[in-house]
Amino acid sequence: MKDALTIKTNLGRSPLADTNTVEKFNVHGAVIIRGVFEDWVELLRDGIEKNINDPGPFVRDYRDSSDGRFFGDYCNWNRIPEYRRFLFESGVGDIANHLMGSKHARLFHEHVLVKEANTNIPTPWHHDQPYYCVDGKQNCSLWLALDQIDQTTSIEFVAGSHRWNKWFRPERFDKSPLFENDKDEVLPDIDANRDQYEILQWAVEPGDVIAFHFLTIHGAPPNLSNSSRRRAFSSRWVGDDATFAVRQGRTSPPFPHCKLQHGDVMSGDDFPIIPSRFDIQ
Template sequence: MSLCQTTIKNYKKFGVVLIKNIISKKWIETLAKGIEKNFKNPSQYKCVYEELNGKEVFYDDYCNWQKISEYKDFIFNSNIAKVASELMQSKKVNLFHEHVLIKEPGSTKRTPWHQDQPYYCVDGKDNCSLWIPLDKIIKEICPEFVKFSHTWNKQYLPTKFFGHSYEKKDDGLENVPDISANVENYDIASWDLMPGDLIAFNFSIIHGAPGNLSPNRRRAFSVRFVGDDATFAKRKGEVSPPFPEVKLNHGDKMNSPSFPEIKI
């Protein structure tokens, strides 16, 4: 299956695009099983951002595809990398990592407005995340994207999701603009979603997400791919994920077992 030209054009133009009904029920169930396994035995990277009555309601974990067979199976065998290759118009696709973000009902915290690329040890103009919901998502709780912001040619200061900036940071970077206080100045995209849909977005687009005031869980599997123009980036500040095992130099191609090429 190939994406239509309008979807590909809109991804490039807006930096974000909704793709409806592209992931089968079988793969959604596979990911749900993987997520359950993941949080029974989370990695050292798991973070809890919010608790309610002693229960974790907003938490995440990442870089677990090598130990969660369901994630690996989905990433390598579901054709998801082909979706990324078509959007990026890239002959070659490498996995960057997967990131699972869960907001249980009652979570009130916004995922702050941010741009992913400055957190990441990779440069490139096409790099693409696919945000895959495992639950029905109403527009009011859907992640929000500032259309066109991937073309601003800016890198904003990465900060920890809550609290402060990283201790080791790039003082040359400015803060992300206060989008929430000036929504009328931006073209913001968000949608109602069903399991099977995904949102594709450029690593450089500014995005954030409301809390979960719906009665449903909000489980999301965000899988991130890099394309032909991607090169390893040594940042002045701390990066997330840290990839301590990767020993590439700034400007190198992403040739590392941590970023496997996926057959498409």
């Protein structure tokens, strides 16, 4: 495990120090930051094994006919010390506030997404903010790869889609709307018209992070490798402009005990501000 000083050095060497990274995030809505959390990979892998063996109340565990498994769970950082340690001590919040152009980085939640080898389950194209109980433009997800993932298996993005000024209906995996009677626009069929979009997709190594905006359209292919797992730890962040949003139904994640009202500034124990570990130049 690296101490804070070494992490600082690591971040200083990373493309994050290059304002190009922020520019790419703003223009494309997704950007890769390589090698920034290599030294946290083992800890998070341990946390994920705990999580799989002891899932939280919101777990989603999809199986396919050939024994594949797509395990997803979120909002467990407060009970899994490995997650908590990463979120509070690694400097990940500093990356988030740098990208968001925010003074503070407030944790929205973490989400783990594990596609075991031979899992023939894609992650459908979607964008996240309509699922979320948060309004505001300053936000990002930091999708941290915990395995080597080749380009054809890695998460993919429609470049610039966060700037389309669109709000697409949130759907479940079976395409049914998340909110009953939702009249919002249905996402176009990206796969049928891939040549009409600029699609971004990167091969990744353990410790690489892909940052993306809550409105950037993204999805992920199945994991057809017959030997490699595809584990990702996605931390979600909001900035100073974030307010709590009541949607047409139960959001994902739901935060059932949260007492905030529509328009309230995001605050409270569910959504802590993560103190800065250091100043990024």
